[in-house]
Amino acid sequence: MKTALRALALVALVAASACTSDSKSSGGGGSTTTTWVGLVQGSDGVESGSLSVTAQTASPAMGRPGGGISLAAGDVTATGIYKRVTPTAATVDLSGTYNPDSDQLDLAGSGYTFTGGFDGQSRLEGNFTGPNGDGNFVTEKQTGSAQVFCGTYSGDDSGTWSFVVSNGTLHGQAQSDVEGVAAIPLDGTVNSQGHVTIYAPGSTTVVLATGDVTGTSASGDWTDPESGDTGTWTSSSSCAP
Numbered sequence: 001m002k003t004a005l006r007a008l009a010l011v012a013l014v015a016a017s018a019c020t021s022d023s024k025s026s027g028g029g030g031s032t033t034t035t036w037v038g039l040v041q042g043s044d045g046v047e048s049g050s051l052s053v054t055a056q057t058a059s060p061a062m063g064r065p066g067g068g069i070s071l072a073a074g075d076v077t078a079t080g081i082y083k084r085v086t087p088t089a090a091t092v093d094l095s096g097t098y099n100p101d102s103d104q105l106d107l108a109g110s111g112y113t114f115t116g117g118f119d120g121q122s123r124l125e126g127n128f129t130g131p132n133g134d135g136n137f138v139t140e141k142q143t144g145s146a147q148v149f150c151g152t153y154s155g156d157d158s159g160t161w162s163f164v165v166s167n168g169t170l171h172g173q174a175q176s177d178v179e180g181v182a183a184i185p186l187d188g189t190v191n192s193q194g195h196v197t198i199y200a201p202g203s204t205t206v207v208l209a210t211g212d213v214t215g216t217s218a219s220g221d222w223t224d225p226e227s228g229d230t231g232t233w234t235s236s237s238s239c240a241p
Contacts, residue, residue, distance in 0.1 A: 032056065032057075032058055033054050033055065033056055033057070033058065034054070034055050034057055034058060034059075034060050034141065035052065035053065035054045035055075035141070035142040036051075036052070036053045036054075036123075036124040036139035036140060036141055036142060037050070037051070037052050037053075037139055037140060037142045037146050037148055037164060037240070037241060038050065038051055038124075038125075038137060038138050038139025038140055038148060038164045038171070038172075039051065039137065039138060039139075039148060039150060039162040039163065039164060039172060039173065039239075040082060040084075040128060040135065040136075040137045041135050041136060041137070041160060041162065041173045041175050041183050042132060042133055042134070042135035042175070043133060043134055043135045043136070043175075043182070043183070044133055044135075044179060045159055045160060045175045045176060045177050045178075045179075046086065046087055046132060046133065047084065047086060047087060047130070047132045047133065047135060048084075048085050048086050048150060048160050048162060048175070049082060049083050049084040049085045049086070049150065049239060050082075050083045050085070050148045050150060050162075050239045050240055050241045051080060051081070051082050051083075051114075051137050051139055051241060052080060052081045052083075052139075052142075052241035053078060053079075053080045053094075053105065053107070053114075053124060053139060054078065054079050054080070055076060055077075055078040055098035055100075055105070056076040056077045056078070056098075057076050057098065057100045059100055060098070060100055060103060060118045060124075074099050074100060074101045074102070075097040075098065075099050076097065076098055076099070076100065077095075077097065077098075078095070078096050078097055078098040078105060078106075078107060079093075079094060079095050079096075079107075080093075080094035080095075080096075080107045080109075080114065081093060081094065081241045082094060082109075082112065082114075082241070083239060083240075083241045085150055085239050086160075087132060092109055092110045092112055093109050093110070094107040094108060094109040094112065094114060095107065095108070095109060096108055096114075103117045103118045104117060105117060105118075105124065105126065110131075111130055111131045112128060112129070112130040112131075113128060113129050113130075114126065114127075114128045114137060115127055115128075116137065122140050122141040122166065122169070123138060123139065123140055123141075123171060124138075124139045124140075124141070125137060125138040125139065135183075136173070136183065138164070138171055138172065138173060138185075139164065140164045140165075140166040140169070140171055141166065142166070143166050143167055145165070145166060145167055146164060146165070146166040147164065147165045147166075147213075147216075147237050147240070148162075148163075148164045148237060148239060148240045148241070149162060149163055149164070149165070149172075149213075149218050149235035149236060149237050149239075150162040150235055150236065150237075150238075150239035151218070151233065151234045151235025151236055152233070152234065152235075153174060153222060153231055153232065153233035153234075154231050154232060154233075155222070155229065155230055155231015155232060156224075156227075156229035156230060156231055157176055157177075157178070157224075157229055157231065158176070158177050158231070159174060159175045159176040159177045159178075160173075160174065160175045161174050161186070161233040161234075161235055162174075162235060162239075163186050163235065165190050165213065168189055168190055168191065168192075169189060169190075170186065170187065170188045170189060170190055170196065170198065171185070171186065171187055172185070172186035172187075173185060173186055174186055174233075184201055185201055186198050186208075186209070187199055187201070188208075188209075190213055194212050194213040194214060195210070195211075195212055196209070196210060196211040196212060196213060196218065196220055197209075197210055198210070198222075200225050206225050207223075207225075208222060208223070208224070208225065209221065209222035209223070209233060211233065216236060216237040216238065217234070217235070217236050217237075218234070218235045218236070219232065219233065219234040219235070220232070220233055221233070
């Protein structure tokens with residue numbers, strides 16, 4: 001899967017750049033805040049963990065990930081908790097701003113900066129820099145069913161394998177241990193029986209991995225559709241922020 005990961009990451013990047021959204025999402029239920037939960041992945045595979053972000057708005061706007069620090073008049077307070085799992089366990093408190101109009105998120109704390117945007121539906125994602133290097137994060141709008149799973153995969157290739165599940169939708173990332181290989185997205189579904197189906201980047205039909213969620217644990221098998229490499233994966237929600 002090491003060589004194919006590069007091709008899969010490129011496919012995912014092209015697919016992501018072609019997707020846009022004009023819709024907005026409301027927190028609903030009388031809430032005055034919006035919270036996202038998800039995962040953090042270092043670009044070199046060394047750093048990983050989970051992330052919780054809360055913005056003081058019930059109506060996050062369509063996102064435009066990336067960019068610099070926002071100082072617009074529409075900014076509201078945002079806070080975060082980064083629960084680092086590797087290379088050493090730590091809890092990092094983050095604070096900063098979120099703009100409900102431009103959808104710019106900027107958080108910082110203990111040498112870390114997180115910058116990203118909301119996709120207008122459920123996902124808040126972007127990039128981070130920190131003492132151990134840089135990488136990216138992906139989070140899902142929190143609901144009563146949201147669960148974060150952090151883990152690893154092994155076999156013909158190995159690395160980290162983490163995702164968040166919310167309302168039957170799965171989003172996450174796999175990062176190879178091989179230096180220079182970009183993280184690939186994990187996008188799929190979890191049905192009412194806990195069965196996991198993860199599709200290859202850019203596809204809704206080609207299966208990359210399957211498995212099952214049982215309580216706070218999840219595991220299964222993966223097959224790289226490009227190279228034919230195979231292996232297993234396992235994750236646990238013990239990393240939840």
